[in-house]
Each structure stands twice: as C-alpha cells, then as structure tokens.
Amino acid sequence: MKTTDLVIIGGGIFGCAIAYYYSKNNPEKRVILLERNELNNAATSRAAALMTMVRSKRSYIPLTMETFKVAKEMEQELGESLDFKVVGMMHVAASEATVKDLEELMVIAKEYDQQAYFVTKEEAKIKAPWLKVDEALKIGFVPNEAYCDPYMLGTFFARCAKNRGVGIRQGVEVIGLIHEGGNVKGVKTREGEIYAETVVDAAGVWAPIFAMEMGVGLPMAPVRSQYWITERADIFPLDSPMVLLPDAQAYVRPEGGGLLFGIREKKSLVTSPKMVPKDITDFVFSADEGMNDLFENGERLARFFPAFYDIGIKYYIAGFSGYTPDSQLILGPVPGTTGFLVASGCCGAGISVAGGVGLGIAEIAAGRPNPLDFSEFEISRFGRIDPFGEEWLNKCAAARSNKVSG
Numbered sequence: 001m002k003t004t005d006l007v008i009i010g011g012g013i014f015g016c017a018i019a020y021y022y023s024k025n026n027p028e029k030r031v032i033l034l035e036r037n038e039l040n041n042a043a044t045s046r047a048a049a050l051m052t053m054v055r056s057k058r059s060y061i062p063l064t065m066e067t068f069k070v071a072k073e074m075e076q077e078l079g080e081s082l083d084f085k086v087v088g089m090m091h092v093a094a095s096e097a098t099v100k101d102l103e104e105l106m107v108i109a110k111e112y113d114q115q116a117y118f119v120t121k122e123e124a125k126i127k128a129p130w131l132k133v134d135e136a137l138k139i140g141f142v143p144n145e146a147y148c149d150p151y152m153l154g155t156f157f158a159r160c161a162k163n164r165g166v167g168i169r170q171g172v173e174v175i176g177l178i179h180e181g182g183n184v185k186g187v188k189t190r191e192g193e194i195y196a197e198t199v200v201d202a203a204g205v206w207a208p209i210f211a212m213e214m215g216v217g218l219p220m221a222p223v224r225s226q227y228w229i230t231e232r233a234d235i236f237p238l239d240s241p242m243v244l245l246p247d248a249q250a251y252v253r254p255e256g257g258g259l260l261f262g263i264r265e266k267k268s269l270v271t272s273p274k275m276v277p278k279d280i281t282d283f284v285f286s287a288d289e290g291m292n293d294l295f296e297n298g299e300r301l302a303r304f305f306p307a308f309y310d311i312g313i314k315y316y317i318a319g320f321s322g323y324t325p326d327s328q329l330i331l332g333p334v335p336g337t338t339g340f341l342v343a344s345g346c347c348g349a350g351i352s353v354a355g356g357v358g359l360g361i362a363e364i365a366a367g368r369p370n371p372l373d374f375s376e377f378e379i380s381r382f383g384r385i386d387p388f389g390e391e392w393l394n395k396c397a398a399a400r401s402n403k404v405s406g
C-alpha cells in the first residue's frame with residue numbers, strides 16, 4: 001500500500017496541468033498521476049487546439065490567459081519552444097444578431113485588455129484569400145489569438161511536473177475509489193491501492209464513472225467533435241488567421257498549407273460515459289457519417305468558402321469531449337464528499353483553458369483559496385441528474401449542436 005498527498009486520475013491535458021501547478025506550488029508534497037494508456041492519448045491529442053481567448057463566455061477568459069502565461073514559463077523552464085501559431089482570429093458577422101455579438105465581443109476584448117479592431121472586407125480578403133466576404137456586415141480581428149500543438153502543450157506540463165518529482169505512471173488503470181462515509185481516501189488500481197489526502201478525477205469523458213461511485217451525477221456527457229482538413233492550395237497561406245463564422249456555425253484555421261475546419265452538425269453524436277472504450281482508438285468514428293454531416297451542413301460554410309465543393313478533403317478527425325448543457329466546465333469539490341475534486345466537462349475548449357484549470361484545481365487541492373473564479377463551474381448547478389440517462393445525454397449533445405464559437 002502506497003500513500004501520497006495527491007492522486008490525479010487521468011493524464012490528459014487537465015491532469016498534466018494540475019500536476020504541473022501542484023508540484024510547482026507545493027514542492028514539499030508528493031503527487032502521483034495515473035494514466036491507463038499513454039499521456040494525452042484521448043481528447044487532448046485530437047484537438048483542433050484553437051486557443052480562443054476573447055470569447056462571449058467571460059468565465060473562460062482568465063483561464064485561457066493563464067494558459068498563455070504558463071506556456072511562456074514552461075518554454076523558459078525547458079529551454080524549448082511550444083511554437084504557438086499567433087495568427088490572430090477573424091470574426092465574420094453576416095447577420096444582425098451576429099453583428100450585435102461581435103460588437104459585444106469588442107467590448108469584452110477591451111475589458112480584458114486584449115487588442116481587437118474591425119477590418120475592411122478588402123483587408124479580410126488579403127488575410128484569408130479563401131474567404132468570400134460579400135455577405136459580411138462587419139469583420140472583427142483579434143491579432144493575439146493563437147492555435148497550438150495540443151499534444152506538445154500537454155506533454156510540456158507533464159515534463160515540467162516530472163522534473164519536480166511527480167510520479168507519472170502510464171499504463172496504470174484506476175478501477176475504483178477508496179472511501180468511507182463520503183471521505184475519499186485514495187484509489188484502487190490494477191497494481192494495488194494508493195492512499196492520498198486528495199484525489200482529483202481528471203478522467204476526461206470517463207470522469208462521471210468515478211463521481212457516481214460517490215453517488216454524484218456529474219452534469220456532462222461525451223459528445224463527438226469532428227473536423228476536416230483539406231488538401232493544400234495556394235489560397236490557404238500558412239500564416240493566415242483563424243476565422244470564426246458564427247452565421248455558418250463554423251470555424252477555420254490554417255493547417256500545413258490546407259484548411260482545417262469544423263462545422264456544427266444538426267444533431268451531435270452522444271454516448272454514455274460507460275460506452276466509451278478505455279482506449280479511444282477502439283471507438284470507430286465513421287468517416288462516412290461525418291461526411292454526411294458535412295454535406296448536410298456544408299452549404300452554410302460554402303457561403304463563405306466557395307471552394308468548399310471543389311477542394312479535396314485529406315483528413316477526418318473526430319473524438320469525444322465532455323459537454324454540459326450550459327457549455328460551462330465542471331470544476332471543483334464534489335458535493336457531499338471530502339478529499340475529492342473533479343476537473344472535467346471541457347465543452348470542446350479544454351486546451352485553451354488548461355492553464356486556469358490546472359492552477360485553480362491545484363490551489364483548491366492544496367487547501368488554499370482559488371485565485372480564479374470557478375463559481376460558474378460548480379458541479380451542483382443542475383441539481384441531481386442521471387449522467388447515463390438518455391434524456392440527459394441528448395441535452396448535452398444539443399449544447400454542442402447549438403454552439404457557434406470556436
């Protein structure tokens with residue numbers, strides 16, 4: 001039997017970020033991170049990795065700003081570059097409603113001291129030659145927005161944590177919690193028990209399985225995210241900005257001389273956390289079904305991307321993210337328990353917010369006040385729910401289908 005101060009279940013970007021901050025801010029404490037496969041094998045490595053900072057959900061912004069800050073710190077610490085692509089984000093508004101949203105976004109940018117300004121259609125066309133701007137009513141540009149390599153970002157957190165002595169155990173599956181009267185005392189693994197002062201459930205879309213052991217339904221569900229990457233063409237410069245097209249419910253960014261794009265499907269694929277295989281590569285995301293979604297919704301995108309019907313598609317990527325009905329994260333102490341925290345419900349934005357999630361959860365785990373505001377992420381905000389029931393799963397899927405931001 002082992003004992004430690006903190007056990008983290010799951011070595012995705014959330015688990016790795018928590019290990020990073022906890023080990024940095026509590027050098028005297030011991031941490032063990034348990035990952036049943038390889039680090040960052042699941043949602044993290046599949047992300048499109050837009051790091052959108054300026055967004056309508058203010059609650060996410062300080063968390064994402066923290067990610068940008070810590071990325072620089074880790075680059076210094078490791079003496080290596082994370083190679084963030086700071087290409088900026090263009091917001092194209094083509095209806096009265098989205099113009100209003102864009103104007104509000106400009107106010108939000110100012111509130112958080114982020115540069116943002118309107119550009120003309122001609123300027124937009126120069127930045128993104130593939131973009132048809134005829135229908136645009138207003139176009140905003142946020143120059144400091146970036147995308148990154150999500151696997152590398154997750155790995156940087158883990159490498160720094162490991163350098164400070166965090167025990168990173170890959171290929172070790174947690175099979176249950178050790179608990180007594182609401183007090184979580186550790187975890188059971190296939191290799192034995194580990195007792196800990198605090199356990200963090202950072203198991204991604206599988207997180208509800210552990211919370212349910214304590215009788216708590218985590219308000220989230222695994223919902224498929226998908227995107228496509230086109231073949232290369234001259235109209236896709238490497239340094240062109242990311243583009244949000246809320247009227248098409250689509251996002252776009254450059255990728256290796258082609259275009260990476262995602263578009264919201266009318267009905268998102270959802271499943272129970274219990275049905276997602278332990279190794280995500282065992283789940284077959286049907287490229288044909290994805291293609292059907294693409295053609296069913298592609299017309300919206302073609303209004304802004306006329307080459308859509310002519311350009312070849314080279315790659316199809318899909319994976320599960322934990323969505324919640326209000327598109328807010330699931331972070332903090334599990335109600336009715338002690339020694340047990342959750343960091344999940346990423347709503348397809350987990351790469352961007354990873355820094356803030358890591359910092360806040362690590363501070364709570366250490367018994368200190370959280371420097372970030374997690375009040376909108378409370379686990380109990382939907383009351384009692386059944387995270388495995390069909391009605392609940394469909395509610396979470398609808399949150400993704402309606403999403404307009406990247």
Ligand SMILES: Cc1cc2nc3c(=O)[nH]c(=O)nc-3n(C[C@H](O)[C@H](O)[C@H](O)COP(=O)(O)OP(=O)(O)OC[C@H]3O[C@@H](n4cnc5c(N)ncnc54)[C@H](O)[C@@H]3O)c2cc1C
Nearest residue numbers: 010012014043044048049050174204319346349350351352
């Ligand atoms: C297609 C797609 C596109 C995306 N695009 C973006 C984007 O543009 N921007 C953005 O910010 N985010 C994006 N995301 C979301 C982002 O990938 C996730 O929010 C983020 O990776 C969540 O990290 P995580 O650590 O919570 O989960 P994961 O990365 O899934 O990690 C959870 C880990 O827990 C482990 N685990 C589970 N159960 C156990 C157990 N019993 N024992 C041990 N280990 C266990 C798993 O093996 C896994 O490694 C996208 C996601 C997808 C799928």
